[in-house]
Amino acid sequence: MKRALVVIAFFAGLVLLWKIATMVMGWSPLLLPPPEAVGRYIWEALLDGTLISASIVTVKRLLIGYFIGVVIGMGLGLMVSTSDLFESTVGALALGLQTLPSVCWVPLALLWFGQTEGAMLFVVIMGTVGSVIIATSNGTRSIPPIYARVARTMGSEGFDKWTRVILPAALPFLVTGMKQGWAFAWRSLMAAEVYVTILTGFGLGHLLEYGRELSAMDQVIGVMIVIVVIGLVTDKGLFAPLERFMHRRWGTGAAVS
């Protein structure tokens, strides 16, 4: 309860600072609108449905692309972890591609797929795959060998060993990889939506870009806030329970709190 109050006070303080800045600094409201203008935009866009339908379009693209990216990334990651050949080929490729900002995929995707959903999906998948591959292979390679020895003596080999020992033991790493993949997927999609105008769906990135074209700063900031909130909510809703589960079992997470 006390913690919630602190959190509310923190954000209220930020908004208050913002309000004061717009009042005393004399900036043009075109560059920095006061918080109530942004609030009004969000409220109206929620009521007339633009924000909701844009969020649904965006989140749907994100979930589909992310899911495909995680499946491919984990599959390749497991292959990379089991063979030195894959490690020095696919693993190296993933490492290299991970350093490539995902927005760099957009021109290529546009030329390949045109202004279609396919281009969006491609960019999201490419943004997700690299970090998931690396986290998965690092994770399975960091498992203490004693677990595998115990499994072997208990007659657990092959598929059984993978599903009952290796994957659960690598869970903390897998979750880290999935979380990182999620952040990258989110970034890639926003880059793609800002750059690519397509007719099949009007996402948050487009709303942001149109805000710029109309010089509607209240819309730009409003959409940015919505993007942050969606990111935060998925983190708390999707990954926090998984992380709590792991901390409870592994007894981790207590060292710094």
Added chain:
Amino acid sequence: MTVDFTGQLAVEGVSKWFRTSRATVHALDDVTLTVQPGEFLCLVGPSGCGKSTLLDIIAGLAVPDSGKVSADGQPVEGPGRHRLVMFQESALFPWLDVFGNVMFGLKREQSLTAEQKRQVAEQHLELVGLTKFKKAYTHELSGGMKQRVALARSLAPDPRVLLMDEPFAALDALTRERLYGDLQEIWRTKRKTIVLVTHNVREAVCLADRVILMSPHPGRIREEFRVDLPRPRDINSTMLAEMAQEITAALKTHDPELGRE
């Protein structure tokens, strides 16, 4: 409880070298050894005498360069569910609770129903006195409790042979003494063949029917001692201390480096 007299082990002329890019270590040299069904055998020796390697080879986790190992007349070609190993680190699985860990080896037993597996796991938790901690996670347990869970996990699938690699070395003295009592009791009721590796001579005398003395460079069997002291044995008894002293003296004559100390 039916006592079936299986769990016989035969090691014949086993040698093993470890080759790295820098050196070749002769870990075991022509080791021959027979363990009777239901016998409690301790392998004792200083570091580097190959006792843990020998245990790994019996377990099927390592392959000898020459010689052979058989269990109940069958050649050992890999790890098998009749010879389970307990390590110095308990190596419990943190993603499972205590009960889940004890169930681990039972999961693949096709001869038991799900209900029977649960019962077997419960019995073994009771055997090591941890019924109350069934739902605990492994990081919530003390070192001694972890080793008890590891013991229950190894015993639950009803192996014929239990192989223990310095299972008490990381524990404090008081916990260790309690576990000596527990292990003797479990061995008395279950009659498993047990091969235990240790560098603690007293521990060996306290637990074993027979103590095998090994020396390093290369790893060889030097001497064996039959321990006929009455059971249950107390690690602090004088008879036990005398026997341990005798074995320690022998240990020093076989290892010039220890003898100089």
